[in-house]
Amino acid sequence: MAVLGILGIIIIFFLFSFAYNSFNWTKKDYENEEPQEDYYVIDDFPDQVEVTVLQKEIYNYLLLAKRATFRQLELATDCEQKDVDNLVFLGVLKLVEVQSTIKQKKLINIGIGIAVIIGIALAFYAANYYLMVRINLRYVGILFYGGLFIVLATAYFGKFVQMRQKDLLFVTFGVTGLVMLTVIFYIIFGGRTYFHAQAYSELITVSSETFSSDVKTVNVNTLPIVDKAYGEKLGSLKLGEYPGIGSEFEAGEYSDIIYNGEQYLVAPLEYRGIFKWFNNNDIGTPGYIMINKVTADTTLVNLRETDGQGMIYTPSAFFGQDLVRYAYFNGMYQYRLEQQFFEIDDDGNPYYVLQYSVPTIFINGGRDIVKVAVVNAITGEIGIYDPDDVPSWVESVYAPDLLLTQLNYWGSLQDGWINSIFTQRGVLQPSNGKRTIMNDGELYYFTGLTSAGSDESTIGFVYMNTRTKETKLYEFPGATEQAAMNKALTLLPQNNISTSFPIPINVNDTPTYFIAIKGEDGRILRHVFMSVQELEVNGMGETKAKAYTAYLQRLGSTSTSDLVEISGPLTDRTSYVLEGNTIYWIEIDDDEWYIVDVSSFDNTDMMYFISLEIGDTFTGNVQGNTVIEMNLEE
Structure with missing residues (x-):
């Protein structure tokens, strides 16, 4: 439709050029205009009429001139008014009163002028069919559009009613000047951040929440x-x-x-x-x-x-x-x-x-x-x-780009516009990138939040509800999404690979990035789980299950306080295959079920595990409901 929009602009430009010519036509008419007076023409009269020599001279002049005012007859024949009046009485001449003719002509011209304005209005409507100008005085576009219509309508109307050139110029420059002054006012004072910093910072309301309690622990199968x-x-x-x-x-x-x-x-x-x-x-x-x-x-x-x-x-x-x-x-x-x-x-x-x-x-x-x-x-x-x-x-x-803009206003203008430009004390800004995620059955736009000037670290996550604009800030120090993506690329030494934008998840109350490493053809080569607060704590695998288990093991080894030792009789055991990997579910002491991922343990551990029979004692360390370590009995 861009081509049709350009066509609409061309139509208006054509009308504008026509209006320019109308100015010139009107100017020429104005400069060449003769005084409007009553004039005389030869009338039908009988062949036999006695006239004086002077009257005969007046008659011969009108044969050549076709029409003349009394002033013109006086200059040409040195006659008096009574001589002309006598010829009118005899029926030789006829007086034409121009005032009535001018009135009729003006009425006709006004009618034509009004018709032209209606035509121009229809042309503007047709052009707007493609341009779709916002008809709202809050936007300068309608001012330009309305100003151009007034100029064109005045030009054409003035042409037909023979408006004076100076009047046309007055309207043209007046409308143009008014539009330009309004545009300048809109640009400088219309609602800029330097005058309304507080109002801009309140376009969005951000509430601080606790990540571990508000974001549910991840279910790997639904990632x-x-x-x-x-x-x-x-x-x-x-x-x-x-x-x-x-x-x-x-x-x-x-x-x-x-x-x-x-x-x-x-x-x-x-x-x-x-x-x-x-x-x-x-x-x-x-x-x-x-x-x-x-x-x-x-x-x-x-x-x-x-x-x-x-x-x-x-x-x-x-x-x-x-x-x-x-x-x-x-x-x-x-x-x-x-x-x-x-x-x-x-x-x-x-x-x-x-x-x-x-x-x-x-x-x-x-x-x-x-x-x-x-x-x-x-x-x-x-x-x-x-x-x-x-x-x-x-x-x-709510549009994501608009919400990110409002979030940026909130982060930068809390302490005024001057602070956002110069001292930047406490100024926050969204990190580069966003992704739509689901949490607790609702969609959110996700982005990190960093301090002004910070490239690699984030102060937390921001979730913006796509339906309600409800915005939540989860504060904790960590790495930005881009830093995590760069780190993920180093885990797989291959050329022509890329990563997906991270998904923030909760893994046992630990803020975590989930990232997919993709090949040149878009296929997923590896899945990566990575701690937001410590990028070195990560797990990578060809399947989500393998990567998740590896991550849990790394996460447990760096935070032994998160590991819980379990010990008790093995009361039930079942297995299934997930993404080509064998997963065991074991029940301890008729109470709790735990996951054992075969890919996470070496042969010695698995030989011990498989050798266990129902009723034997199992001892190990778990994080959540996932077995991280097995304590082999001597």
């Missing part, structure tokens, strides 16, 4: 292994299985959602260009791709096959089916669009969630989400909600 970069590769592979679809459509932006209690990435299928839209706009795009973030299972949901109708209203569609334009002309014309996300409801129906903001500080400062538009991608049904009233299945109410 997601798919981030958006890996998801894009999985989606591309899935789309390649449908060559008929892949030739016309491509996966759009992926969104994080919770569907049936599990974490998913979902992405709509979008048109590959305007010609693909022309071929399919009556039935829409086929559907969407959904990826389970834990298992990596990827599904292409083809709505055209199941429901007979695809998604009509999408970001890649054109004209009235263009998602943003459709929302704009259905009530969202006065807000700023922050971001848009694709989501599905509990029944798998496709929707787009559009987040809209307005400035909340003075005139045009400190924007915040005020409206959320939820558009049914198939029917076009649109619901406009306040942030607190969105349907329960909608996850993306």
Whole structure:
């Protein structure tokens, strides 16, 4: 749609150039304008009329001039008024009173001028169909747009009513000057941080919480292994299985959602260009791709096959089916669009969630989400909600970039704008990067928080709820996400590898990063668990279970106070295979169950363990419910 927007600008530029010519035309008319007086013309009269020689001379002059005022006749023939009046009485001449003609002409010109203004208004509306100017005086765009309309309308209206050049210039420079002064006022005083630091710092409320009690202990089996970069590769592979679809459509932006209690990435299928839209706009795009973030299972949901109708209203569609334009002309014309996300409801129906903001500080400062538009991608049904009233299945109410901006204001402006620039006492800032995570059944935007100027250390984690904007700060010293990613790369000496952005988890009350090391093709090569507060304490493995067990062992060896010795009769034992690795569950003294991961112990330990029979005494050290060490009996 960018091409169509440029076309709208060209149309307005064409009108503007026409207005410039109107100024010149009007100026020429003004400079060449003759005095408006009554004038005489030859009238129909009988052939036989007696006239004087002077009257004959007047008659002959008008034969050549066609029309003349009394002043012109007087100069040409040296006549008097009575001579001319006598010719009018005889029916030789006729007096034309110009005042009535001028009035009629002015009325006609005013009517034409009004019609032209209406035409210009329609042209501006047509141009705005592509430009989608925010119709809100908090934004300077509407000032430019309205000012240009006034200048053009005045120019054309003035042309037809023969407005004086100086009046046209007065309106033009007056409107232009007023717009420029307003823009300058908006830029300097409209709502800048240096005048409203306190208000900016209060755009978001941050509460301090305890990480170990608020973030539940991790269940390794539910940790997601798919981030958006890996998801894009999985989606591309899935789309390649449908060559008929892949030739016309491509996966759009992926969104994080919770569907049936599990974490998913979902992405709509979008048109590959305007010609693909022309071929399919009556039935829409086929559907969407959904990826389970834990298992990596990827599904292409083809709505055209199941429901007979695809998604009509999408970001890649054109004209009235263009998602943003459709929302704009259905009530969202006065807000700023922050971001848009694709989501599905509990029944798998496709929707787009559009987040809209307005400035909340003075005139045009400190924007915040005020409206959320939820558009049914198939029917076009649109619901406009306040942030607190969105349907329960909608996850993306607040845009992550906007929340990070507000978090930065909170961290930097607590003690005023001057402190944030110069002394920077107590100034905090988000670390470089973010990720969407799930905690206790809700989605959060996660980022670290560092002191100003700090590159490697963090003062804690920040969780920002995607639905409510509730923001929690978990304070503890540690390494930033980037430092942890760099450390993970050193654990696997290979070329062309990369890491996922860390996921913060709670492992036995220890803040921990979970990181995936990926190969050049996007495949996960290793899983890594790493202590936030001590990067050297880490565990790496080809599976999550192996990496987790290795991490628990390292974590236990560095903090013996976390290890608990158990001893008692072995009352039950069972085993299963997880990700190619044998896992034992053992019951001690008909009371507690513990995990024994075969990959975490050497042959001597396992020979001892396997030799135990039900009723024999087992002794070892555990962390949580995981066996870290076995105490072999002599």
